[in-house]
Amino acid sequence: MAHPDRFLMAGVMGWPVMHSRSPKLHNYWLQKHGLAGVYVPLAVRIEGLQAALRALPALGFSGCNLTIPHKVEALKIIDRIDPLARRIGAANCIVVEQDGSLTGYNNDGWGYVENVLDRAPNWKADAGPIVVVGAGGGARAIVVSLLDRGAREIRLVNRTAARAEELAKHAGGPVSVVPWDDRAKALDGAAMLINTTSQGMVGQPALDLPLDRLTPKALVSDIVYTPLETPLLAAARLRGNPTVDGLGMLLHQARPAFRAWFGVLPDVTPDLRAMIEATL
Numbered sequence: 001m002a003h004p005d006r007f008l009m010a011g012v013m014g015w016p017v018m019h020s021r022s023p024k025l026h027n028y029w030l031q032k033h034g035l036a037g038v039y040v041p042l043a044v045r046i047e048g049l050q051a052a053l054r055a056l057p058a059l060g061f062s063g064c065n066l067t068i069p070h071k072v073e074a075l076k077i078i079d080r081i082d083p084l085a086r087r088i089g090a091a092n093c094i095v096v097e098q099d100g101s102l103t104g105y106n107n108d109g110w111g112y113v114e115n116v117l118d119r120a121p122n123w124k125a126d127a128g129p130i131v132v133v134g135a136g137g138g139a140r141a142i143v144v145s146l147l148d149r150g151a152r153e154i155r156l157v158n159r160t161a162a163r164a165e166e167l168a169k170h171a172g173g174p175v176s177v178v179p180w181d182d183r184a185k186a187l188d189g190a191a192m193l194i195n196t197t198s199q200g201m202v203g204q205p206a207l208d209l210p211l212d213r214l215t216p217k218a219l220v221s222d223i224v225y226t227p228l229e230t231p232l233l234a235a236a237r238l239r240g241n242p243t244v245d246g247l248g249m250l251l252h253q254a255r256p257a258f259r260a261w262f263g264v265l266p267d268v269t270p271d272l273r274a275m276i277e278a279t280l
């Protein structure tokens with residue numbers, strides 16, 4: 001809500017943090033909705049996380065986003081954890097409550113699903129087997145959200161099998177772990193393929209996954225968004241698969257955070273997307 005006597009404040013806490021596009025995104029919405037306020041990068045090292053989070057109410061912050069390396073560690077510090085964030089095992093959004101206490105949410109999986117629906121409106125989580133490559137923080141949020149949307153079979157492939165086993169156990173439901181060496185075979189009959197690893201990101205090699213066994217109808221998505229079209233998405237597009245890039249996940253996860261802090265649910269518009277795309 002606009003407060004005539006209050007300057008609205010939120011930010012993104014991380015280390016490193018200056019690469020984050022979140023300040024551009026939230027400041028665009030603050031301006032668009034005529035709200036006096038600012039969203040800033042907060043460069044906080046892990047040893048300073050507790051003091052920084054506890055300072056938010058005193059400084060008048062409505063809350064903050066969390067990025068690497070704070071998403072898991074913050075759960076030990078805050079006062080309340082939303083059930084979804086607890087299931088995911090990480091928080092990406094902190095809300096300062098009226099009494100100054102801190103609640104943690106995780107909007108990453110919601111953002112992922114909203115983006116897929118935005119780009120492929122007929123998409124359904126229960127349309128067929130979904131292959132998820134990777135078992136890090138992004139994968140945790142996405143697997144839980146896919147299960148909540150009714151996914152009937154998730155094939156989880158990760159270079160480090162133990163991490164995939166742990167995620168499958170934690171998430172519960174129809175998640176099976178496929179050995180890394182069998183990743184090409186895991187594509188047999190899949191309705192969707194999701195890359196949640198950092199492979200394909202600028203400075204990293206492409207994801208090592210031949211697509212020969214993937215049906216051309218399967219939806220291929222990547223949560224890496226620098227570059228916008230990763231080598232995986234380019235290869236999928238060339239063989240005729242529909243694709244969804246990772247930028248929209250970043251844009252959509254920010255919407256419920258903005259609403260929780262400032263009382264307005266903002267939209268992801270072509271203007272906003274173009275503005276952020278120009279920074280990639």
Ligand SMILES: NC(=O)c1ccc[n+]([C@@H]2O[C@H](COP(=O)([O-])OP(=O)(O)OC[C@H]3O[C@@H](n4cnc5c(N)ncnc54)[C@H](OP(=O)(O)O)[C@@H]3O)[C@@H](O)[C@H]2O)c1
Nearest residue numbers: 134135136137138139159160163196197198223246249250
């Ligand atoms: N679009 C968005 O809004 C959004 C949100 C979150 C993350 N992301 C992006 O998603 C990527 C992953 O983020 P995260 O937070 O999930 O990271 P993370 O927790 O560090 O997990 C990294 C994942 O990548 C895998 N990996 C790393 N190097 C690999 C290699 N050489 N070969 C095969 N697999 C490899 C890891 O496998 P091991 O377990 O074997 O190490 C792990 O599964 C990053 O590029 C991040 O920027 C995007």
